[in-house]
Amino acid sequence: MLSSPSLMDTLFQRSLEDLIKGLRLHLPGTPTSNFISKNIEEIKKEIKSTDLNTKSIALQKLTYLHSLYGINMSNWASFHAIELTSSPFFGHKKVGYLAVSISFNSNTEVLLLLVNQLRKDLGSPCEFEVSLALETIGFVINQELAVNLIDNVFVLISSSKSFVRKKAIVTLLRVFEVYPDGIKVCFKRLVENLENGDVGCVSASVGVFCELAMREPRLCLPLAPEFYKILVDCRNNWVLIKVLKVFGKLAELEPRLGKKLVDPVCEHLRRTGAKSVVFECVRTIVSCLSEFDYALRLAVEKIREFLVDDDPNLKYLGLQGLSIVSRKCLWAVVENKDAVIKSLSDADVNIKSEALRLVMAMVSEDNVTEICKVLISYAIKSDPEFCNEILAAILSTCGSNVYELIIDFDWYISLLGEMARIQHCQKGEEIENQLIDIGMRVRDVRPELVRVGRDLLIDPALLGNPFIHRILSAAAWLCGEHVQFTKNPFEVMDALLQPRTNLLPASIRAVYIHSAFKVLSFCLHSYLLPNESASSWVDSDAGEPYLLSESEILETSNSSALNDDQIYEQRVLNLAEGASSIENVLDTNVAQEQSTLPLKKGLFTEESIKNLLSLVETALRPLSGSHEVEIQERVCNILGLIELMQGELPNSVIQGGENFEKGESKASDFIKLVHDAFSEDLGPISLSAQERVPIPDGLLLEENLNNLDKICGDIELPVSTSFSLGRPVSDKHDSVPLFNNHDKDESELSKESTSLLTEHRKRHGLYYLSSDKKEVVSDYYPLANEPETQGNANDVTEDLVKLTEQSFFPKKKPNHVKARPTVVKLDEADGRIPSVTKKLDSANTAISGAVQDVLLGNDTNPYSSQVKPSDKLSSNSKGKEKLHIGQSIELNEHTTVDKSELDSSRPKRNKKHKERKHRSSVKTAEDRDKNGLEDKQTSGHHHTRNKARHRADGDLKVVAQTPVIPDFLL
């Protein structure tokens, strides 16, 4: 009766099972929080009970709720957990330690109260109490605890009970992590455990050394003989895997180990039936024994078995193994290309991306065309996510190292155009950058760029997809900048001003309008100054006028895109032929000059120019009130030009009549100015160009300009008449949120657009360019993103495998129609930015430092048994540590990241306007720069890469030779 209220509590206390049943009564979805908080209240009372049994049940429940329901107990129940660990009863102790291991961390305040109990339990005669303490130490260890307990744990690693010993060994690893000096004391004993007869202990100590080797392989190098013995003798798969991992690390450091290793590893590979060991052997061989040909053959054979296995796990790992091989010997990948290609259409995303990575590794100058063709066809029929992964892979591979892989740029440009039309394409920004970048770097490809750009621009359906607005922006800019290459400027103008451009974000629309300005000024220039423009075309384009003769234009405007291609190709062929003999060049020049003159007369008639002007005016006049300043300014500029022209044009025509005296009017002077400004060629600009401009004397760049306001506050700045084309950064709001709607309504939208455009044509027919082209405007625009007809996927796959059958073998002599055009590269620094070296974290360095001490102290004879931590060693430790950090940094320095070329090209476009102004001053520096590099790069662009790689190899070897090698092994 007197037995206290705690007894009553005990009687009615809910057990853990009751709690769980109560929780389960709540239907899924209904909140359990009330029930839980009621229970927490109970637990809070119960846990204060003096009865250990009540306390233990309460703590059990609390631990359960903490772990699985996220009720944080660490701030109020810690003390009770510690109290329970000191209970004489094993059951309570266990509950206490479980609570500690789940809710404590190394910073828990009451941890110090646990030290004595842990020490007591480590010394307990009951092995299960010892093991409880050891398990808990792993979760809560901090430096103070480690210093206090290391001796007790150390004693246990020579315990006679293997159950305790192996747990003590792995607990030591945790101790070393926070207290590296501990290694000095324990290292010898640990090594002894490697030769222990008990498999559990060997396994545990190999595991510990494997962890140490992962962090600092140098430490384990002197132990190579011991590991070698295990490798040869051991039949336990777990131990074998760990030893192979250790050797994988050691062989990187000490290349001479390979000779010793290769036979036992191959032996295991042949003998074992365990897939895990097979894979580990394969991984060891391909990552560090690849110089042994027969071993590599064997490994690749096993990989092949994995690849054709039905188990997706093995397939995945096989692909991973291949991608390790691919870094050194590509033949292994090429041999298995059918399996790799097939994996591209696997159901598993992991396998698909791994396969994609491998396919990209196979790309070379010779097969890039075929591989891209295959990949694009996969992209078209795969899900949006993987489709974009493919596109990203193509873009980054082809664009790497200033388009090193690309020989036929015309092909690559049309590939980029094709990508834009893929339904799920979201790589607009990347494609935009490459289009612009290529336009700047590769002069010869500009006509093709303009052709692809024009094809994209005239398709109204594309405007409905916000993901490719960036591409359109690039296309518009290219068509404007290089308008002299276009076959029909009127058509481009028509496309730039089509009504659906109102779907574009303001920044991109501004690019459209600015391009329209360029096109307009070009047309006017050609009309007013036909002679000059003809000669300028011929001059600037190395004798190739890109305007077709009149008849050809008529033909092309009516013909399909395919015909366009044919004609274009023929033209390219003509050019190639022409270049072969000087005579021919002269002939064609003469012929073309003759043909261009009538052409311009025919194309740029008074009528057509008038139509053009009124078209532009009608389309843009409403925008002059736009709230977007970029649009408004550009529209005002272009309208200003039109007004000026309309005043002057009739005069000039009357004046000029049939003769060419038009050139003397005011209008033509003005147009000439504008045209000259635009025809200035824009080249790529080095990242460091700005730095090379000498700062003029007396220019203070650092001075604060704040007080300028006072001086010239009342002076109005003159209105700028120049054009600035800001980088068309798409505003945040235009990118994502629109997507869903557009995507859903894609097909509807594009149909709608077709009708919209025709309707617009009907209504404002007067403003459209009329019979000039004599074409019947087709009402039907093919859907831009029309998905491929879904054929049988398997069939397609097989076809593709067949298709690629030959393409992956490097051809002996690539039959390129034409030589690779010059790609302007700027300087070595272009795109190569060394990454910040990263330091090893201090704990690891500390561990390595400590072990270094032990090892260096006795590496003349690693067997010199009992090494006591001598004073000499510890006094050395500081210096050694420093040395060590130095080495690791050295190693890391080679991992310089090649920053992609594209990034560096971005600011160029940005600065364009400024550059134009500063051109005169920059020019000399830049020219020097360009000349030097153009010479170099044709022969040298392969070399630079190899050189870099070579350098890295060389240094690695130097580092690798520093560690001490146990000679008896070699």
Next chain:
Amino acid sequence: MIRAVIVMNDQGKPRLLKFYHYQPVEKQHEIIRTIYGVLCSRADNVSNFVNAESIFGPDARLVYKTFATLYFVFVFDASENELAILDLMQVFVETLDKCFSNVCELDIVFNFNKVHTILDEIIVGGQVLETSSSEVVKAVDEISRLEKASNSIMRVPKSISAWQGR
């Protein structure tokens, strides 16, 4: 080393959580939600590996396996072999099966402590210690016997006093 062992059911409810490097509970549950999101989007016949670098940092690998209504998830780093960990999962599940004879989700729900005991015999401090399920069962039985012994000592006087109390 092994970084975490997670058992959750096919509704994403955690049944066993063990993180070998401390994570606050809130973080643990966030991780569970992320992993569950990935797992339930995967089809049945695909590989058992998931790229976990975004969740656990570089070099982390995640292997999972489905048994009836439960996902078993192991997270580990480069010093473990992927296929060996798959075998280890098998060992873990076999051991559970031996301890509970025909294990099902309910056994794991109601035997929170025992499941932890079993796991602690297999993995200590992130290192795999024991891969033979019979050895584990032997140790676990011994531990349960010890626990019961201490409990029964407690129970006797309690039941007497309870009886006296009436």
